[in-house]
Amino acid sequence: MFFCFQRINFSILRAMKSLGILTIVLFLSLSAFAAETESKTFLVLFKSKELKSLNTSLKDIQSQFSSAFKIRSYAGNSELAMIINIPECEFDACFLGQFLVSLEKGEEMKLQEIAFRLVDMTANKKSLDNYLIAFEASQQKNKNDKRPTPAP
Numbered sequence: 001m002f003f004c005f006q007r008i009n010f011s012i013l014r015a016m017k018s019l020g021i022l023t024i025v026l027f028l029s030l031s032a033f034a035a036e037t038e039s040k041t042f043l044v045l046f047k048s049k050e051l052k053s054l055n056t057s058l059k060d061i062q063s064q065f066s067s068a069f070k071i072r073s074y075a076g077n078s079e080l081a082m083i084i085n086i087p088e089c090e091f092d093a094c095f096l097g098q099f100l101v102s103l104e105k106g107e108e109m110k111l112q113e114i115a116f117r118l119v120d121m122t123a124n125k126k127s128l129d130n131y132l133i134a135f136e137a138s139q140q141k142n143k144n145d146k147r148p149t150p151a152p
Contacts, residue, residue, distance in 0.1 A: 039087040041121040042096055046080040046114065054114065055104045058082060061114070064101055079116060093118040 051057060058080045062073045070085040084096070097112030112118060 038122070039085060040089050040091075042084045042086070042093060043117075043119040043121050044082045044084060044096075044111070044115045045117040045119075046082070047116045048080055050114065050116070051080070054109070056101075056114075061101055061111075065099075083121075092123070093120045 046058060046061075058073050058075055062071050062082060065071050065082075065084060070087075072083045072085075074081040074083075086096075094112075097110060097115070097118050099111045100108045101111050101114055102108055
């Protein structure tokens with residue numbers, strides 16, 4: 001009788017060991033196939049007159065974002081521009097527009113209220129790539145259609 005119980009315990013242990021190994025392999029394979037979030041790039045355009053009326057500057061706004069994100073700013077003869085590169089994020093231009101920017105006198109405004117335009121460059125790049133692929137396919141089709149057919 002003791003031998004029978006010992007045999008059952010070993011078979012249960014073997015089944016549990018197999019189940020444990022299967023569970024570990026399953027979790028490892030799921031983590032290997034998990035999609036990584038990509039970095040996103042946003043273009044924020046400002047009008048210099050609006051920034052002056054709010055008593056702020058592009059450098060002030062840039063300093064508030066530079067502690068958390070990689071920022072580049074451009075000022076010249078045209079509109080003021082700031083490029084924000086955010087690694088591994090899951091939000092869009094609307095969410096970025098909700099960020100608060102500190103102004104003089106302790107005031108805070110949403111970025112979308114200060115900025116002239118907020119553009120998600122990553123989404124636009126994907127749209128442009130899809131458009132270019134479709135355009136090249138149509139050009140190739142037109143090129144193939146214009147080839148003369150050989151006479152029999």
